Amino acid sequence: MPVSSAPEEHLRLQNIGVSFGNVNVIPSLDLSVRKGEMVAFLGPSGCGKTTTLRIIAGLNTPSRGHIVVGGRDITRLPIHDRDIGMVFQSYALFPHMNVSRNVQFGLQMRNVSGREAEERAGRALEMVQLSHLAHRKPKELSGGQQQRVALARALVIQPSILLLDEPLSNLDAKLRDEMRVQIRALQQESGITAVFVTHDQVEALSMCDRVVVMRNGHVEQFGTPTEVYERPATAFVANFVGRTNKLKGKIGSDGVLSAAGQQLHSATTVAPGAVEVLVRPHRIHLQGQAGDTREADNKVKGTVSGLTFVGDLVQYGVRVGDDEIVVEEATRRERRPVGVGDSVVLGWSAEDTLVYPGGGQ
């Protein structure tokens, strides 16, 4: 992957805003994507991620702001001059053309000669392992095959940016896993800058170099998958990316955090007032298990209220005062059996205790 020490900016969204009448769908968006990196727009439906992607493609017009690609302002450029490859959620293949003609379309629009277009389309289809289906019509292909044709069609024109709009959401789970790996591999091989829209955190975290978590047209956090997961900037990010336990708490004027009816330690510092305390289920351990030597900064007593065995892990529901805390532990053969109604002590570290101001949301 061509990532230099000072990565070059390739795509910049500058103060992008979208309003419909008096409604500010996207108030103001600033974003910078480096050359050769794959960035995910992650968020719930209606967060503005698809709108933003379509603005980059030129399919939607922003009410204000600028889109800069490779140093050139393309805000006013018509769609067909933008040099963008887009993969649609519904694939959007041309139903009246065979696979090869579909892939050649963008080349023909660029007035590439018939011979060369055919060769390049052939190579693109080889890349997605579909050479044998070059003369089929799209409707004769499976969903996954159509998706790969759409990918070949977008990549064959060697666009300056590849845009993917929920490309995996119409595929079944197994195929989705395969395509995830394949899309990422193709993107890294070609070194193309890509923007990937998804509402699936697994896709965003596993495929992309950086993740933009969006909500109501705002960027909540922009960071690497690890940063977004381990150090969520807001309670919303923590909730949306990965599962989490939520406890209401407060920080006293002395700076002491209390939640679940006792004092807790946290690595994060927040101004005094009402707070939300978030802890990921798999970062909490049942204390006193054989072989468990992990130190816990926070220890909380509770009663097991539910238990689900999911094969590679066990999910416990633990009642602590008025709160219900979910704990996930990897299954181990030597583990002491814990049943519903048992009293347990939960333990977790201060680093895993995420504290956010408020507590309303």
Place this chain on the structure above:
Amino acid sequence: MSAAATLPRQWRNGELAVMLLLPIALINAIGFILPVLNLARYSFNKSRIGGGIENVFTWDNWAGLLSDPFYLELVFNSVWISLAITLTTLVVSYPIALYLHRSTGSWRTFLTVLVISPLLTSAVVRTYGWIAILVDDGPVVSAIKAVGLPAPSLMFNIKGVFIGLTEILMPYMILALMAGFGRLDPRVEEAARTLGATPSRTFLKVILPLTLPGIALGCLLCFVLAVSSFITPKLMGGGRVFLLATEIYDQAIVTLNWPLASTLSILVLIVFGAALWAYSAVLRRLD
């Protein structure tokens, strides 16, 4: 469902379908096939002065028809004018249909009602409406004269028939086009645009090919309606425009030469058969 389950087993093997289709097949046979066969028979009979039909076999009607340049020209004119009207109707209806296809919600409902509403009035009434608009001292001619251009004669000639029929056929064309626009997916158009196609190339390479089924259907429908329409050519042509349908009417009602009228009718059926064949050939090529 439960009723079907209790039916005797042998009923379910297609015989039920036959039973259900029988009534409509019978009605069609009596109401359509029989009269057409009757028509075919008349075309080989001899006409008598005063409207009588002599029940003897003769080739005279067909021989006379195919050797008379008047009738050959009639067929040629009818087909040519109907094709031209169909094409004009297509050109003026296509943008409307496309716009309708793309509009949504109550605006679309309103526009659809607007498109269909002319069908609520009979073609006779609409034809008289057009006559009032297009006559020599009517609003259109007056307006053209007021601008200082030479006054055209728009009524009681082929121009009037052309304008009137085009407008009358537009609702059918628009509905047929919209019915055939199912494959038109806005995402596919967007895909073409992102791949570098200008709006006009997107239209030619994607939109037009995808709407060909609708175009073929609309053209077939309007061509058939144009060839068989006789009220509008009769009234707007002022007796000076000779087409197959008006000639059949004249022969059957005025001259009372039923065998000749029958022969011409069968000829129209042959023309329709050719149109159907062309339509299915186009559809086969599309798939």
